Amino acid sequence: QKEVEQNSGPLSVPEGAIASLNCTYSDRVSQSFFWYRQYSGKSPELIMSIYSNGDKEDGRFTAQLNKASQYVSLLIRDSQPSDSATYLCAVNIEGDMRFGAGTRLTVKP
């Protein structure tokens, strides 16, 4: 089992809809969790971080963490075509950052 698992997609949503991205992780000692966005041919850029159980909102983005279920998600409200990218879930495991394979999101106008 990989340390960080994501549904590879592709996930397609219409413009204005909510996009929901999911991630599970295997290491129970993980303390910090991140969502990165990666446009094609570019390096990943951080969009959200979350450290405690519950929801964290930042603009159109909401990260949700459930440590008991070892699950972290990202919701994108009012999706825009510019949100079309690959979204990478990352988990900090004792100082090492491990990434999922990414979910490719397409937002259709």
Next chain:
Amino acid sequence: GAGVSQSPRYKVAKRGQDVALRCDPISGHVSLFWYQQALGQGPEFLTYFQNEAQLDKSGLPSDRFFAERPEGSVSTLKIQRTQQEDSAVYLCASSLDGTGFAGNTIYFGEGSWLTVV
């Protein structure tokens, strides 16, 4: 520097050739990571430094891969006798500290795109 800087940005190597990829992290960042990203995949962990100490090299795929950070700043990833399967983007990232707790955000460089022909 303002961001993580990597060089070369693009490298074409003949199979069997040795290559060296350089990473200059954000000034003052303690932790430095190397990742390998194949097309359509997420970044795969290669190795991790705290200052000059290589704390984890479990992701290096073979003994042809070697990384160093002798003075705790600039790092070099060396690949000896390159093979076609080494073709990938090599991403370097740095973070302010490596404690693994809140605030350990990592920032990526633009990557070094290696093609082995």
